[in-house]
Amino acid sequence: MKHLAIIASILSISGCASQAPQEVDTSSSSDVTAYSFGIEAGKTVKAGLEDKYIDKDLFLLGVHDAIKGNNLRYSLTPEEISAAHNEHNIWATEKKEEEALIAGEKNAQEGSSFIESYSSREGVRSLDSGILYTVLSAGDGASHPTAEDTVEVHYEGRLIDGTVFDSSVERGEPVSIELERVIEGWREAITHMSEGDKWEVVIPSRLAYGTQGRPPAIEPNKTLIFQIELLKIAEEG
Template structure:
Protein backbone atom coordinates (compact mmCIF):
# COMPACT_ATOMS: atom_id res chain seq x y z
CA UNK A 1 0.00 0.00 0.00
CA UNK A 2 1.20 3.49 -0.72
CA UNK A 3 2.89 5.73 1.85
CA UNK A 4 0.00 8.10 2.31
CA UNK A 5 -2.32 5.26 3.31
CA UNK A 6 0.13 4.17 5.98
CA UNK A 7 0.45 7.78 7.06
CA UNK A 8 -3.28 8.22 7.47
CA UNK A 9 -3.50 4.96 9.43
CA UNK A 10 -0.81 5.97 11.88
CA UNK A 11 -2.23 9.45 12.36
CA UNK A 12 -5.65 8.01 13.08
CA UNK A 13 -4.00 6.05 15.88
CA UNK A 14 -2.57 9.25 17.31
CA UNK A 15 0.99 8.95 16.00
CA UNK A 16 2.92 11.52 13.97
CA UNK A 17 5.90 9.19 13.46
CA UNK A 18 5.64 9.12 9.66
CA UNK A 19 5.85 12.87 9.24
CA UNK A 20 9.07 14.00 7.61
CA UNK A 21 11.76 14.54 10.21
CA UNK A 22 13.74 17.81 9.94
CA UNK A 23 17.51 17.66 10.04
CA UNK A 24 17.74 19.93 13.08
CA UNK A 25 15.81 19.00 16.21
CA UNK A 26 12.84 21.38 16.45
CA UNK A 27 11.93 23.26 19.58
CA UNK A 28 8.81 21.79 21.19
CA UNK A 29 5.66 23.73 20.39
CA UNK A 30 3.06 24.47 23.06
CA UNK A 31 -0.53 25.59 22.98
CA UNK A 32 0.49 28.93 24.50
CA UNK A 33 2.93 29.66 21.68
CA UNK A 34 1.43 28.60 18.32
CA UNK A 35 3.67 27.69 15.42
CA UNK A 36 3.94 30.74 13.10
CA UNK A 37 2.25 30.57 9.73
CA UNK A 38 4.56 29.97 6.79
CA UNK A 39 4.52 32.19 3.73
CA UNK A 40 2.79 29.42 1.76
CA UNK A 41 -0.03 28.86 4.24
CA UNK A 42 -3.46 29.99 3.06
CA UNK A 43 -4.53 31.02 6.56
CA UNK A 44 -2.74 31.83 9.84
CA UNK A 45 -1.87 28.84 11.98
CA UNK A 46 -3.28 30.10 15.24
CA UNK A 47 -3.35 26.90 17.29
CA UNK A 48 -1.45 23.63 17.54
CA UNK A 49 -4.43 21.92 15.86
CA UNK A 50 -4.11 24.37 12.95
CA UNK A 51 -0.39 23.66 12.64
CA UNK A 52 -0.90 19.89 12.88
CA UNK A 53 -3.65 20.04 10.24
CA UNK A 54 -1.35 21.94 7.91
CA UNK A 55 1.62 19.61 8.53
CA UNK A 56 -0.49 16.51 7.98
CA UNK A 57 -1.92 17.96 4.77
CA UNK A 58 1.56 18.74 3.42
CA UNK A 59 2.84 15.29 4.40
CA UNK A 60 -0.02 13.46 2.70
CA UNK A 61 0.19 15.64 -0.42
CA UNK A 62 3.97 15.19 -0.73
CA UNK A 63 3.67 11.40 -0.53
CA UNK A 64 0.81 11.30 -3.01
CA UNK A 65 2.52 13.69 -5.43
CA UNK A 66 5.68 11.57 -5.41
CA UNK A 67 3.98 8.21 -5.85
CA UNK A 68 0.80 9.13 -7.73
CA UNK A 69 1.69 12.22 -9.68
CA UNK A 70 -1.23 12.32 -12.16
CA UNK A 71 -4.12 12.30 -9.69
CA UNK A 72 -7.02 14.68 -10.32
CA UNK A 73 -6.53 16.96 -7.32
CA UNK A 74 -9.96 18.59 -7.74
CA UNK A 75 -11.75 15.24 -7.38
CA UNK A 76 -9.35 14.29 -4.59
CA UNK A 77 -10.15 17.39 -2.54
CA UNK A 78 -13.89 17.05 -3.20
CA UNK A 79 -13.78 13.45 -1.96
CA UNK A 80 -11.89 14.40 1.18
CA UNK A 81 -14.28 17.25 1.98
CA UNK A 82 -17.33 15.06 1.35
CA UNK A 83 -15.91 12.39 3.63
CA UNK A 84 -15.18 14.91 6.41
CA UNK A 85 -18.75 16.21 5.99
CA UNK A 86 -20.10 12.70 6.51
CA UNK A 87 -21.46 12.20 2.99
CA UNK A 88 -21.80 8.71 1.54
CA UNK A 89 -18.91 7.77 -0.82
CA UNK A 90 -19.64 7.18 -4.51
CA UNK A 91 -17.86 3.79 -4.25
CA UNK A 92 -18.37 1.10 -1.63
CA UNK A 93 -15.49 -0.08 0.58
CA UNK A 94 -14.49 -3.03 -1.62
CA UNK A 95 -14.51 -0.89 -4.76
CA UNK A 96 -12.44 1.80 -3.03
CA UNK A 97 -9.75 -0.68 -2.02
CA UNK A 98 -9.71 -2.34 -5.45
CA UNK A 99 -9.24 1.02 -7.19
CA UNK A 100 -6.49 2.09 -4.79
CA UNK A 101 -4.59 -1.19 -5.22
CA UNK A 102 -4.94 -1.20 -9.01
CA UNK A 103 -3.81 2.42 -9.27
CA UNK A 104 -0.95 1.76 -6.87
CA UNK A 105 0.28 -1.10 -9.05
CA UNK A 106 0.05 1.11 -12.13
CA UNK A 107 2.13 3.80 -10.40
CA UNK A 108 4.77 1.31 -9.25
CA UNK A 109 5.01 -0.12 -12.75
CA UNK A 110 5.55 3.36 -14.20
CA UNK A 111 8.30 4.05 -11.67
CA UNK A 112 10.00 0.74 -12.44
CA UNK A 113 9.56 0.86 -16.23
CA UNK A 114 13.23 1.48 -17.05
CA UNK A 115 14.27 -1.48 -14.90
CA UNK A 116 11.54 -3.65 -16.41
CA UNK A 117 12.60 -2.77 -19.97
CA UNK A 118 16.25 -3.55 -19.20
CA UNK A 119 15.20 -6.90 -17.75
CA UNK A 120 13.10 -7.82 -20.79
CA UNK A 121 15.96 -6.93 -23.13
CA UNK A 122 18.37 -9.05 -21.12
CA UNK A 123 16.07 -12.08 -20.92
CA UNK A 124 15.28 -11.99 -24.65
CA UNK A 125 18.99 -12.12 -25.45
CA UNK A 126 19.86 -14.53 -22.65
CA UNK A 127 17.39 -17.20 -23.73
CA UNK A 128 19.38 -17.63 -26.96
CA UNK A 129 22.63 -18.32 -25.11
CA UNK A 130 24.06 -21.83 -25.26
CA UNK A 131 22.75 -24.09 -22.50
CA UNK A 132 20.08 -21.67 -21.23
CA UNK A 133 16.62 -23.21 -20.92
CA UNK A 134 13.33 -21.37 -20.44
CA UNK A 135 10.29 -22.81 -18.65
CA UNK A 136 6.65 -22.06 -19.40
CA UNK A 137 6.57 -19.49 -16.57
CA UNK A 138 9.49 -17.53 -18.03
CA UNK A 139 12.12 -18.79 -15.60
CA UNK A 140 15.50 -19.24 -17.29
CA UNK A 141 18.21 -21.53 -15.97
CA UNK A 142 21.64 -22.84 -16.83
CA UNK A 143 22.99 -26.12 -15.47
CA UNK A 144 26.48 -25.55 -14.08
CA UNK A 145 26.71 -28.98 -12.49
CA UNK A 146 24.18 -31.80 -12.62
CA UNK A 147 23.72 -33.84 -9.47
CA UNK A 148 22.58 -37.43 -9.12
CA UNK A 149 20.49 -37.27 -5.96
CA UNK A 150 16.78 -36.90 -5.45
CA UNK A 151 14.83 -33.80 -6.44
CA UNK A 152 12.92 -31.82 -3.82
CA UNK A 153 9.16 -31.45 -4.01
CA UNK A 154 7.02 -28.49 -3.00
CA UNK A 155 6.47 -29.97 0.47
CA UNK A 156 10.19 -30.59 1.10
CA UNK A 157 12.95 -28.51 2.63
CA UNK A 158 16.06 -27.57 0.65
CA UNK A 159 19.52 -26.94 2.08
CA UNK A 160 21.57 -24.87 -0.31
CA UNK A 161 24.33 -22.35 -0.80
CA UNK A 162 23.64 -19.43 -3.11
CA UNK A 163 24.64 -15.98 -4.26
CA UNK A 164 22.28 -13.43 -5.75
CA UNK A 165 22.97 -10.44 -7.98
CA UNK A 166 21.31 -7.86 -10.21
CA UNK A 167 21.89 -7.35 -13.93
CA UNK A 168 24.64 -4.82 -13.23
CA UNK A 169 26.49 -7.50 -11.17
CA UNK A 170 25.59 -5.87 -7.84
CA UNK A 171 25.58 -8.72 -5.34
CA UNK A 172 22.78 -8.44 -2.79
CA UNK A 173 23.10 -11.74 -0.91
CA UNK A 174 25.66 -14.52 -0.49
CA UNK A 175 25.39 -17.51 1.84
CA UNK A 176 29.01 -18.50 1.14
CA UNK A 177 30.18 -15.28 2.73
CA UNK A 178 28.06 -16.01 5.80
CA UNK A 179 29.63 -19.45 6.05
CA UNK A 180 26.27 -21.15 6.52
CA UNK A 181 23.91 -22.66 3.93
CA UNK A 182 20.26 -21.70 3.75
CA UNK A 183 17.64 -24.15 5.00
CA UNK A 184 14.28 -23.21 3.54
CA UNK A 185 10.92 -24.81 2.65
CA UNK A 186 10.73 -25.17 -1.12
CA UNK A 187 7.31 -23.52 -1.13
CA UNK A 188 8.46 -20.75 1.23
CA UNK A 189 10.57 -18.74 -1.21
CA UNK A 190 9.97 -16.54 -4.26
CA UNK A 191 8.24 -18.26 -7.18
CA UNK A 192 11.41 -18.48 -9.26
CA UNK A 193 13.15 -20.41 -6.50
CA UNK A 194 10.18 -22.67 -5.78
CA UNK A 195 10.07 -23.71 -9.43
CA UNK A 196 13.82 -23.82 -9.93
CA UNK A 197 14.65 -25.92 -6.87
CA UNK A 198 12.28 -28.64 -8.07
CA UNK A 199 14.27 -28.89 -11.32
CA UNK A 200 17.47 -29.66 -9.42
CA UNK A 201 18.81 -32.97 -8.13
CA UNK A 202 20.77 -33.10 -4.90
CA UNK A 203 24.37 -32.16 -5.68
CA UNK A 204 23.40 -29.87 -8.58
CA UNK A 205 24.47 -26.29 -9.13
CA UNK A 206 22.25 -24.10 -11.35
CA UNK A 207 22.16 -20.47 -12.37
CA UNK A 208 18.66 -19.00 -12.34
CA UNK A 209 17.59 -15.92 -14.29
CA UNK A 210 14.37 -14.86 -12.61
CA UNK A 211 11.92 -12.36 -14.18
CA UNK A 212 10.56 -9.80 -11.75
CA UNK A 213 7.12 -11.47 -11.89
CA UNK A 214 8.71 -14.57 -10.30
CA UNK A 215 10.91 -12.55 -7.95
CA UNK A 216 10.10 -9.51 -5.86
CA UNK A 217 7.64 -8.00 -8.30
CA UNK A 218 7.11 -4.30 -8.79
CA UNK A 219 7.74 -3.57 -5.13
CA UNK A 220 11.27 -5.02 -5.11
CA UNK A 221 13.14 -5.42 -1.83
CA UNK A 222 14.32 -1.91 -0.92
CA UNK A 223 16.91 -0.63 -0.66
CA UNK A 224 18.98 -3.35 -2.38
CA UNK A 225 16.59 -4.66 -5.05
CA UNK A 226 14.67 -2.11 -7.16
CA UNK A 227 11.13 -2.89 -8.24
CA UNK A 228 10.90 -4.77 -11.55
CA UNK A 229 14.38 -6.31 -11.24
CA UNK A 230 15.53 -9.49 -12.94
CA UNK A 231 17.41 -11.59 -10.35
CA UNK A 232 20.37 -13.84 -11.08
CA UNK A 233 21.06 -16.62 -8.57
CA UNK A 234 23.67 -19.33 -8.48
CA UNK A 235 22.20 -22.09 -6.34
CA UNK A 236 23.95 -25.22 -5.08
CA UNK A 237 21.56 -27.85 -3.73
CA UNK A 238 23.40 -29.57 -0.86
CA UNK A 239 20.66 -31.68 0.64
CA UNK A 240 16.93 -32.37 0.66
CA UNK A 241 14.76 -33.05 3.69
CA UNK A 242 11.55 -34.78 2.73
CA UNK A 243 8.31 -33.30 4.01
CA UNK A 244 5.82 -35.29 6.04
Protein backbone atom coordinates in the same frame (compact mmCIF):
# COMPACT_ATOMS: atom_id res chain seq x y z
CA MET B 1 -1.17 17.42 -4.80
CA LYS B 2 -0.07 20.86 -3.64
CA HIS B 3 1.41 21.26 -0.20
CA LEU B 4 -0.38 23.27 2.41
CA ALA B 5 0.96 26.78 2.91
CA ILE B 6 2.34 25.52 6.20
CA ILE B 7 4.58 23.02 4.43
CA ALA B 8 5.76 25.62 1.93
CA SER B 9 6.59 28.05 4.70
CA ILE B 10 8.57 25.47 6.62
CA LEU B 11 10.56 24.38 3.58
CA SER B 12 11.39 27.97 2.67
CA ILE B 13 13.52 28.28 5.78
CA SER B 14 17.24 28.06 5.09
CA GLY B 15 20.36 27.94 7.13
CA CYS B 16 21.53 25.77 9.98
CA ALA B 17 22.24 25.97 13.67
CA SER B 18 23.84 29.26 14.59
CA GLN B 19 26.74 27.76 16.46
CA ALA B 20 29.21 25.25 15.07
CA PRO B 21 29.49 22.00 17.07
CA GLN B 22 32.13 22.17 19.75
CA GLU B 23 34.81 19.55 20.19
CA VAL B 24 34.16 16.80 22.71
CA ASP B 25 36.53 16.93 25.66
CA THR B 26 37.12 13.21 26.14
CA SER B 27 38.63 13.86 29.56
CA SER B 28 35.34 15.35 30.74
CA SER B 29 32.76 12.80 31.83
CA SER B 30 29.97 15.34 31.35
CA ASP B 31 31.06 16.02 27.75
CA VAL B 32 31.31 12.32 26.97
CA THR B 33 27.95 11.63 28.61
CA ALA B 34 26.19 14.45 26.75
CA TYR B 35 27.69 13.45 23.43
CA SER B 36 26.89 9.76 23.91
CA PHE B 37 23.29 10.63 24.78
CA GLY B 38 23.15 12.63 21.57
CA ILE B 39 24.51 9.71 19.56
CA GLU B 40 21.89 7.34 20.93
CA ALA B 41 19.09 9.85 20.39
CA GLY B 42 20.35 10.49 16.86
CA LYS B 43 20.39 6.79 16.02
CA THR B 44 16.82 6.43 17.24
CA VAL B 45 15.66 9.44 15.25
CA LYS B 46 17.54 8.32 12.12
CA ALA B 47 15.90 4.90 12.27
CA GLY B 48 12.49 6.52 12.27
CA LEU B 49 13.31 9.22 9.72
CA GLU B 50 13.74 7.29 6.49
CA ASP B 51 11.51 9.70 4.56
CA LYS B 52 13.82 11.01 1.84
CA TYR B 53 11.49 13.93 1.20
CA ILE B 54 12.21 15.44 4.62
CA ASP B 55 15.01 18.02 4.57
CA LYS B 56 17.36 16.70 7.26
CA ASP B 57 19.07 20.06 7.81
CA LEU B 58 15.74 21.79 8.47
CA PHE B 59 14.72 18.93 10.71
CA LEU B 60 17.89 19.38 12.79
CA LEU B 61 17.33 23.15 12.83
CA GLY B 62 13.92 22.60 14.37
CA VAL B 63 15.35 20.20 16.95
CA HIS B 64 18.12 22.67 17.78
CA ASP B 65 15.73 25.60 18.28
CA ALA B 66 13.35 23.55 20.40
CA ILE B 67 16.07 22.14 22.65
CA LYS B 68 17.90 25.46 23.05
CA GLY B 69 14.67 27.35 23.73
CA ASN B 70 15.29 29.72 20.84
CA ASN B 71 12.58 31.86 19.34
CA LEU B 72 10.95 29.57 16.82
CA ARG B 73 11.40 30.66 13.21
CA TYR B 74 7.90 29.42 12.40
CA SER B 75 5.37 28.85 15.15
CA LEU B 76 2.81 26.10 14.72
CA THR B 77 -0.16 25.08 16.81
CA PRO B 78 -0.58 21.36 17.55
CA GLU B 79 -3.46 21.31 15.06
CA GLU B 80 -1.30 22.89 12.35
CA ILE B 81 1.51 20.43 13.04
CA SER B 82 -0.89 17.50 12.72
CA ALA B 83 -2.34 18.91 9.50
CA ALA B 84 1.14 19.47 8.06
CA HIS B 85 2.19 15.91 8.89
CA ASN B 86 -0.95 14.45 7.36
CA GLU B 87 -0.61 16.52 4.21
CA HIS B 88 3.04 15.60 3.84
CA ASN B 89 2.30 11.89 4.31
CA ILE B 90 -0.37 12.00 1.60
CA TRP B 91 1.96 13.85 -0.76
CA ALA B 92 4.92 11.56 -0.02
CA THR B 93 2.80 8.46 -0.62
CA GLU B 94 1.62 9.79 -3.98
CA LYS B 95 5.18 10.77 -4.87
CA LYS B 96 6.50 7.30 -4.01
CA GLU B 97 3.77 5.66 -6.07
CA GLU B 98 4.60 7.90 -9.03
CA GLU B 99 8.31 7.12 -8.76
CA ALA B 100 7.60 3.39 -8.39
CA LEU B 101 5.49 3.44 -11.56
CA ILE B 102 8.23 5.17 -13.55
CA ALA B 103 10.91 2.85 -12.16
CA GLY B 104 8.73 -0.19 -12.82
CA GLU B 105 8.28 0.66 -16.49
CA LYS B 106 12.02 1.22 -16.89
CA ASN B 107 12.88 -2.00 -15.04
CA ALA B 108 10.42 -4.04 -17.11
CA GLN B 109 12.03 -2.85 -20.35
CA GLU B 110 15.54 -3.47 -19.08
CA GLY B 111 14.54 -6.90 -17.79
CA SER B 112 13.06 -7.94 -21.13
CA SER B 113 16.21 -6.84 -22.96
CA PHE B 114 18.42 -8.70 -20.49
CA ILE B 115 16.40 -11.91 -20.76
CA GLU B 116 16.54 -11.78 -24.56
CA SER B 117 20.31 -11.31 -24.46
CA TYR B 118 20.90 -13.92 -21.75
CA SER B 119 18.84 -16.55 -23.58
CA SER B 120 21.31 -16.51 -26.48
CA ARG B 121 24.28 -17.41 -24.29
CA GLU B 122 25.88 -20.81 -24.67
CA GLY B 123 24.53 -23.43 -22.30
CA VAL B 124 21.43 -21.49 -21.27
CA ARG B 125 18.26 -23.54 -20.92
CA SER B 126 14.68 -22.53 -20.20
CA LEU B 127 11.67 -23.76 -18.27
CA ASP B 128 8.13 -23.49 -19.57
CA SER B 129 7.42 -20.46 -17.37
CA GLY B 130 10.20 -18.41 -18.97
CA ILE B 131 12.82 -18.98 -16.28
CA LEU B 132 16.32 -19.26 -17.75
CA TYR B 133 19.09 -21.25 -16.14
CA THR B 134 22.65 -22.40 -16.62
CA VAL B 135 23.99 -25.51 -14.90
CA LEU B 136 27.20 -24.40 -13.21
CA SER B 137 27.87 -27.81 -11.70
CA ALA B 138 25.86 -31.02 -11.55
CA GLY B 139 25.34 -33.02 -8.39
CA ASP B 140 24.96 -36.77 -8.13
CA GLY B 141 21.56 -36.72 -6.47
CA ALA B 142 18.82 -38.69 -8.16
CA SER B 143 15.74 -37.08 -6.64
CA HIS B 144 14.13 -33.69 -7.08
CA PRO B 145 12.41 -31.79 -4.26
CA THR B 146 8.68 -31.23 -4.44
CA ALA B 147 6.99 -27.87 -3.93
CA GLU B 148 6.09 -28.98 -0.39
CA ASP B 149 9.64 -29.90 0.64
CA THR B 150 12.11 -28.09 2.86
CA VAL B 151 15.57 -27.75 1.35
CA GLU B 152 18.99 -26.53 2.41
CA VAL B 153 20.64 -24.18 -0.06
CA HIS B 154 23.43 -21.71 -0.58
CA TYR B 155 22.52 -18.78 -2.78
CA GLU B 156 23.44 -15.34 -4.03
CA GLY B 157 20.88 -12.90 -5.42
CA ARG B 158 21.87 -10.17 -7.89
CA LEU B 159 20.21 -7.49 -9.96
CA ILE B 160 20.95 -7.48 -13.68
CA ASP B 161 23.54 -4.73 -13.13
CA GLY B 162 25.49 -7.11 -10.88
CA THR B 163 24.45 -5.59 -7.55
CA VAL B 164 24.29 -8.30 -4.87
CA PHE B 165 21.22 -7.79 -2.68
CA ASP B 166 21.35 -10.99 -0.62
CA SER B 167 23.83 -13.81 -0.15
CA SER B 168 24.02 -16.78 2.19
CA VAL B 169 27.52 -17.30 0.78
CA GLU B 170 28.65 -13.95 2.18
CA ARG B 171 27.09 -14.81 5.54
CA GLY B 172 28.96 -18.11 5.51
CA GLU B 173 25.95 -20.28 6.36
CA PRO B 174 23.48 -22.14 4.15
CA VAL B 175 19.78 -21.62 4.79
CA SER B 176 16.91 -24.02 5.27
CA ILE B 177 13.79 -22.94 3.41
CA GLU B 178 10.28 -24.23 2.89
CA LEU B 179 9.57 -24.13 -0.83
CA GLU B 180 5.95 -23.23 -0.18
CA ARG B 181 7.14 -19.94 1.33
CA VAL B 182 9.46 -18.63 -1.40
CA ILE B 183 8.86 -16.70 -4.61
CA GLU B 184 7.37 -18.70 -7.46
CA GLY B 185 10.55 -18.52 -9.53
CA TRP B 186 12.63 -20.09 -6.77
CA ARG B 187 10.09 -22.83 -6.19
CA GLU B 188 9.95 -23.78 -9.85
CA ALA B 189 13.71 -23.72 -10.37
CA ILE B 190 14.59 -25.70 -7.25
CA THR B 191 12.00 -28.41 -7.94
CA HIS B 192 13.84 -29.08 -11.20
CA MET B 193 17.22 -29.39 -9.45
CA SER B 194 18.85 -32.46 -7.92
CA GLU B 195 20.86 -32.56 -4.72
CA GLY B 196 24.32 -31.13 -5.36
CA ASP B 197 23.28 -29.10 -8.40
CA LYS B 198 24.41 -25.50 -8.67
CA TRP B 199 22.53 -23.32 -11.14
CA GLU B 200 22.50 -19.73 -12.23
CA VAL B 201 18.84 -18.81 -12.58
CA VAL B 202 17.31 -15.76 -14.25
CA ILE B 203 13.82 -15.08 -12.90
CA PRO B 204 11.45 -12.66 -14.68
CA SER B 205 9.87 -10.12 -12.36
CA ARG B 206 6.41 -11.71 -12.62
CA LEU B 207 7.85 -14.83 -10.96
CA ALA B 208 9.82 -12.80 -8.42
CA TYR B 209 8.49 -9.72 -6.61
CA GLY B 210 6.42 -8.33 -9.48
CA THR B 211 5.03 -4.82 -9.55
CA GLN B 212 5.44 -4.37 -5.80
CA GLY B 213 9.14 -5.14 -5.61
CA ARG B 214 10.79 -5.56 -2.24
CA PRO B 215 12.01 -2.09 -1.26
CA PRO B 216 14.53 -0.79 -0.80
CA ALA B 217 16.77 -3.44 -2.37
CA ILE B 218 14.45 -4.59 -5.15
CA GLU B 219 12.45 -2.08 -7.17
CA PRO B 220 9.19 -2.95 -8.98
CA ASN B 221 9.47 -5.23 -12.03
CA LYS B 222 13.09 -6.18 -11.42
CA THR B 223 14.41 -9.26 -13.18
CA LEU B 224 16.57 -11.18 -10.70
CA ILE B 225 19.58 -13.46 -11.05
CA PHE B 226 20.32 -16.15 -8.49
CA GLN B 227 23.11 -18.64 -8.10
CA ILE B 228 21.52 -21.49 -6.17
CA GLU B 229 23.25 -24.59 -4.85
CA LEU B 230 20.88 -27.30 -3.64
CA LEU B 231 22.75 -28.90 -0.77
CA LYS B 232 20.12 -31.17 0.70
CA ILE B 233 16.47 -32.13 0.61
CA ALA B 234 15.29 -32.37 4.19
CA GLU B 235 14.01 -35.73 5.33
CA GLU B 236 10.39 -35.83 6.41
CA GLY B 237 9.54 -36.29 10.08
